[in-house]
Amino acid sequence: MSDIQESEDVKTQGEGPIKVSYIFPNGDTYEGECSRCAGVMMRSGTGTHTSAGGIIYTGEWLEDKMHGRGSLNHPSGALYEGEFKDNMYHGTGRYNFPDGSTYKGPFNKNRLEGDGAFTDTQGLVWTGEFYGKAALGLKMLHNI
Known part of the structure; x- marks a missing residue:
């Protein structure tokens, strides 16, 4: 996530994850939890990513990938709810x-x-x- 712009102050809550709100250069947005690894912010924990095209993912993240339980809603009306692994429907x-x-x-x-x-x-x-x-x-x- 080093190519993203921060739209609000990053807030650390004790030892837990960092809560962020980002706007990507392409217009995508992310609101949720991140972690810092080797100085780079990665989506990790729970959060919502909305693409500029209207695709919305809400769920769990691991090392900047959709991973765990979540839902992916497409503007066409298609909706996936379930398990993800490495940005794919898996489980x-x-x-x-x-x-x-x-x-x-x-x-x-x-x-x-x-x-x-x-x-x-x-x-x-x-x-x-x-x-x-x-x-x-x-x-x-x-x-x-």
Whole structure:
């Protein structure tokens, strides 16, 4: 974060993280916790990053990367809520597509991967093994 401009005073609260509010040169903003490592400020802890294009991430950070639990909201209406690792969807999460369909289950490096459930725009729920864009052997759940 050495290329960012500080928009407010940095405040240290005892031994804990540093609370900051930054405006990046490209218009992005970050409000939340940071830590200092080798003289460089890094997002670490919890905070909200809003891109100039309207993408909003709220959640946990580690060494300047989305890492831990959080939500990523896109201007298109797409929303991911769940686990992140190294700036990627990784772990258990839920992805809401702009058309109203959803996927809930495991992610691996931004890809659907494993035993999950997809709910289509008509409300039908399909379960099975997902591998990226492929999903072999899906079963439709019936509400009887």
